[in-house]
Amino acid sequence: MGPPYVVGVDGGTEGIRAGVFDLDGNALAFSSCAYATQYPQPGWAEQDPDAWWKGLGEAVREAVSKSAVSAADIVSIGVDTTCCSVVALDANGRPLRPSLLWMDMRSAGCAEQVAETGDDALRVNSGGRGPVSAEWMIPKALWLKKNEPELFARAHYVCEYQDFINFRLTGRMVASVNNASIRWHYSTTHGWPVSLLEKLDLADLQGKWPQEVVALGSVVGGISAAAAQHLGLPEGIPVAQGGADAFVGMVGLGVVNSGEMALLTGSSHLHLGLTHDRHLHGPGMWGAYPDAVLPGLGVVEGGQTSTGSGIAWFRRLVSGACLT
Known part of the structure; x- marks a missing residue:
């Protein structure tokens, strides 16, 4: 047996990425493995969850192979994903x-209905x-319930990308405190x-959600035999709970103290700050989400949806063209 290593995975909008790290955080x-997004109607955006799982296996196997680390020396894996990919x-x-x-916007009318309730959860x-x-x-x-009622009724789980991957890895259906708190x-x-x-x-939705909420970094469970074979990793290694990619990125950037803020860019742009006041709410921001990243701290949020994706679309549109 050699020294221990861990695998970190980021399930993004364009594809899924895996990295092998030593315990000091050195890569x-x-x-990475790309997957497709389908746009069946204007404002709609869909992906195949099985493509996420297929890509995870390919990315992890290739990363371990490129690292020249023995798979037997991998001691843990953790995954973050896009958020509110339902x-x-x-x-x-x-x-x-x-x-x-x-980024799917088909539920804009439903979002207005949610806002019109005036419920205290909207603080x-x-x-x-x-x-x-x-x-x-x-x-x-x-x-989903209003437009695909039969499918909604048949759904045993309504959850997120994060929860789907963890379920495939461990057989446990749990929610991330991060995703659940922020979205x-x-x-x-x-x-x-x-x-x-x-x-x-929509009271029946609560019974379809994962019934247990697990904190960031906590162990979801051990990797199953089937998942181990798919990823080429040892059976039983612990799977650490992840969350929304940008919020997990705060920890990677070292933004872990009250009064600090992270700017994260990608398919969207996010401004994320930490505060000791876990009940801070007010106009012009989302949050504070208590304990959503670190216990005892609230997260406040601002940002622009799909800015990076818009730039990528423009680049594809004019690719090869001569701009003056």
Whole structure:
């Protein structure tokens, strides 16, 4: 046996990336696997959850191979993903339809319905003044129930990319405190948004959500035999809980103290700050989300949706053209 190593995975919008690291955080190798986004109608964006799983296996295997580390020396794996990429699954974790990707805006009307409830759970939306984004979990789930009621009724789980991957890795269906706090209107201080769901005739959604919430970095479970074979890793190694890619990125940037802020750019741009006041709410910001990244701290948020994706679209549009 050699020294221990870990695998970190980022499930992004364009593809999934895996890296092999030593326990001091030094990177040995990276690999990525792209997957497609489908746009069946204007404002809609979908991905195949099975493509995430396939890409995970390919990226992890290639990263370990490039690192020249023995797979037997990998002692843990952790995954972060895009946030509010909502999936409907059967009891065995099989997708019932393509995911509604985070940038999917079909539920804009449902988001307005959520805002109109005036429920106290909306305090994280600019102190209750709104807006509520069509990106978030509850508007997407409401759209599914209103527009695909038979599928919604058949869904055993309605969850996120993060939860789907962890379920495939471990067989445990759990939510991340990060995703649930920032996009599901869950709160470590107030619990699940029961009254909000009731006002929307969506109380049955709570039973389809993962029933356990796991903190960032905590162990979800051991990697199953089937997952170990898929990834080429040892069976039983612990899977650490991840969350939304940008929020997990705060830790990677060293933004871990009250009063600090991170600027993260990618498919969207996010400004994320930490505060000791876990109940700080007000116009012009989202949050504070209590304990969403680190225990005892709230997270406040601002940003621009799809800015990076818009730049990527423009680059593809003019690729090869001569701009003057």
